[in-house]
Amino acid sequence: MRPHVVAQVAVSLDATTSGFDADQARFYALATLWQEDVTLVGADTILAQETAVRSAPHPGPRPEGPLLAVVDSRARVREWEGLRQLGYWSDVLALYADQTPDRPPDSTIPELVTGYDRVDLVEILDILGDRGARVVRVDSGGGLLGALLDLELVDELALLVHPVVVGSGRPWFEGRALTLEPAGTEVFEGGLVWLRFCVGRS
Incomplete structure (x- = not known):
């Protein structure tokens, strides 16, 4: 059974995901x-943080934590062991396609190969569901979120809206028409607004 997929995105008032200091806490x-x-x-989200990953404390895997699965069709991520040791996740899983470049022969990173030149996101979710995953949280904007939305694989969308107008950049939905059913709203100190929606199917 395919897991429930929730995408959470930090956005500005003009719907961009960069160019402002998001409230990470x-x-x-x-x-x-x-x-x-x-x-x-x-992969882009991970690559943007690789320097921070290298310099962060590494207390080791958190057995009760979620699995970190990274869509990396071009095998660009290198800090796999650092990610595993950050203390947030129980383990890491590299998601590759059939045409992904060869990995180091001594790599010990668990991997899952689906699709030809790109990772097959439908198959990935089906496999994760078969392995017992009930909830998958998408912690990524840009291409991955867009691909999941285009395939109608997102069940729930949560936007943490920051009280700032960036004035440039592309909106997180990039022109997509979405049918959203409100599921909750919460306002926090400093003007942050958390909007939750169920995502409709066409």
Whole structure:
């Protein structure tokens, strides 16, 4: 059975996901409410944080934590062991496609190969569900979120709206028409607004 997929995104008032200081503490405190089994992330999100990953404390895997699954069709991520040791996740899983470049022969990172030149997100979710995952939280904007929305794989959308107008950049939905059913609203100190929606199907 395919897991429930929730996408959480920190956005500005003009719907961009970059160009402002997101409230990371609030964002990840809210994320714990889903108690996800899998955190699904795109390679670009990980690559943007690799320097921070290298310099962060590494207390080791958290056995009760979710699995970190990274969509990495071009095998660009290198800090796998650092990610595993950050203390947030129980383990890491590299999601590759058939045409993904060869990995180091001594790699010990668990991997799952689906699709030809791109990771097959439908099959990935089906496999994760078969392995017991009930909730997958998408912690990524841009291409991965867009692909999941295009495939109608997102069940729930949560926007942490920050009281700032960036004035540039592309909106997180990039012109997509979405049918959203309100599921909750909460206002926090400093003008942060948390909007939750169920995502309709066409």
